[in-house]
Amino acid sequence: MYFLNNSNKMFFTFILFFSTLIAISSNSWFGCWIGLEINLLSFIPLISSPFNLLASEASLKYFLIQSIASINFLFVILLKMTFFKNFLMDNFFSIMISSSMLMKMGSAPFHFWFPNIVEGLSWFNNFILMTWQKITPMILLSYYFNKNFLYTMIIFNIIIGAIGGLNQISLRKLMAFSSINNLGWMLFAIMISENLWIFYFTMYSFLISIMCFFFFNLNMFFINQLFINNISPLIKINLLINFLSLGGLPPFLGFFPKWIMINFLMNNKFYLLTFLFVMMSLIIIFFYIRITYTCLMLNYFKMKWLKISLKNNFLWLMNFFSLISIMGMILSTFLFL
Template identity: 40%
Template structure:
């Protein structure tokens, strides 16, 4: 695919999300979702292999199902006569459609499979930018199903990746767990989900760029490719921040959500979400333990690496995380 075509489809992906955010009726919102779907499918169709073809077809079927739910919501909203009945049913249908598009449990089985077939850069877009439009639509409506989706997301994200060694699947299940926290923002404090997604994107971008640059897709590859102690420390700081360990900035949005939930008296759900976050932290600790246990036969601090600029960027961002935590807190 030519660079001009890539720029065209990337621009369409960005503009479609802007169209959805600025929509004032359901049909323009549905059009934005369709444009976003077709642009992202064209964007990932760079290489011609069977894995990309499977991921394209999987994404098309899942997103089309979610768009059909949006159309069904529009039809129900116009056909039902009683307003209370129409509002409750249509909001539930719309919420399920957006959960299908986001890969929220119990509609999550496509998300890790598709992540395992994409490269890291396209997977980063799927985990970050492609979540903005469905989350914005979910923020505009409230449903009684939100609490169920919160519990299922944190449980499926925590338990789903325990038996996997593929880093792309582990990151996908961790993203599902983070989705539970973002959905809880909608239920308790609707202004926090944008901040949570922004911080999640800042944490994920250097990690995925480093893994894409070194072609790391499994746990044992991460242990082999981190040759210097500097790389190991930078990678461990990033992963601990993604797991939500204080005092890093990854803990800050979770802390804000916990405070909002405490004010509403949802203590049992807080315990479930925190315990599931500890299980997702186990993913990263399992990889970091094997990485630090490998012996270095010589001091490699002064060795120049080919990805020196990438490591400097990761080191700068990760060193800013504890400082950012204290700046936000005090």
């Protein structure tokens, strides 16, 4: 990876991981806030680049949004310390803290910054933003939340994440809306139990890492780049498998955490929410299939010397990941036996 031969990037990556541990292991709200601030100040040097105007713009936007959310969070902490004995304010405090955390994660309806910033980042930075940067806010959110408010946010996330991705031509924005949709699932998972959230989050991180690794190696940022005739059929089939796994189609690994979630929803009589989750997942799968179908069926010819293929070790790795995606469901069924 590019940061391994850059000492600055290595240092800030280490601080980024360390700050998350500070925030989630802190025993006071102030400690959590300090962890979040260190996290923000370590992520900005990773995403800003003097050679890329889009990345510089994205880092400035990210800083502004995260600062607003942090100020909001700090304001609520101070209020909570002032009105410590006032239980009537509890709902207000929980909604305000939840809103700050949701804004930091790029959750709907505070999501408008998220696709814009994603568009200016490299695939590796996108991977960090869509996975690691969600850990701290999500865990802080689980400490103190308002159930009804969170149910509303979950519905917002799954609907906006599905509808927003329909008219996108940028792969990065598509991944961003997919991330918003998955955030709805993760919010519900953390309301059930932290273990279920860890499981769902691990699976989601694994699948998103495959997609980011794939697009990074092929140097692809837009859907029409996938229609080039010279991409080898094996790469296209791997792409199909991993897209469908990320969408949560039954034979693949990505369906397993969703299956557990749907199981819980049905057992606890959340029928309307189950219906919404399943229908919005179908829309997500629809636009994934639309990409993979056109990628496999439509081709436009390029010069013979423009041969797109992965280096041998990367191709082996992609085949291995795809095998895990296919075998995942078979392995997971053994857990129920």
